[in-house]
Amino acid sequence: MLAVDMAGDAVKAKNGSMVAYDGQMAFKKLTGGGEGIRGMVTRRLTGEQMELMEVKGQGTCYFADRASVINLVGLQSDKLYVESSNLLATDGGLKTGTSFTGMRGASTGTGLFTTTVEGTGQAALMSDGPAVVLRVAPHMPLVVDPGAYVAHTGRVQQHFQSGATFRTLIGEGGGEAFQIRFEGDGLVYVQPSERNTVGGAV
Secondary structure, rough: OOEEEEEEEEEEEOOOOOOEEOOOOEEEEOHHHHHHHHHHHOOOOOOOOOOOOEEEEHHHHEEOOOOOOOEEEEEEEEEEEOHHEEEEEEEOEEEEEEEEEOOOHHHOOOOOOOEEEEEEEEEEEOOOOOOOEEEEEEEEEEEEEOOOOOEEEEEEEEEEOOOOOOHOOOOOOOOOOOOEEEEEEEEEEOOOOOOOOOOOOO
């Protein structure tokens, strides 16, 4: 559960994620994931689903979703790329948007676009179990199962690669048919669990 102490400032949170509050709070559903009409149209065209609400008030507001573990990420004029299903809340001043993911989204069944969070402030990410933060450094690429991917930051390039071999096709492989290869300099957040993926292990 995420407890946010508020003093008149705003927080953007996943629609319906408020579980309790004390003090005075006002809730407003945001159009297009907080990006206005243009954001709503973009998300409908891209298939990226994210519904946010704005919370303002005085007191403490508590947020949670399906007892997921919450991980706080601090941004300093950075951009965070995160699966919309893993985003719980952000500081009100952070800007949300969409970004093309290509084959990674196709392999996870989450669509070809993902959510971005940009600016200075904090974002609260959800994961199935405590997320692990893995470093991507020059000449040290990182390979991640798409079902375990949560988010990433930094100057990182993603490449979709197939792990399928003849052994996979005849049912003797490890079951990891697709992976994401990260190269560059940044951080990748991985959960100790896998969401269902297209063509992955069952």
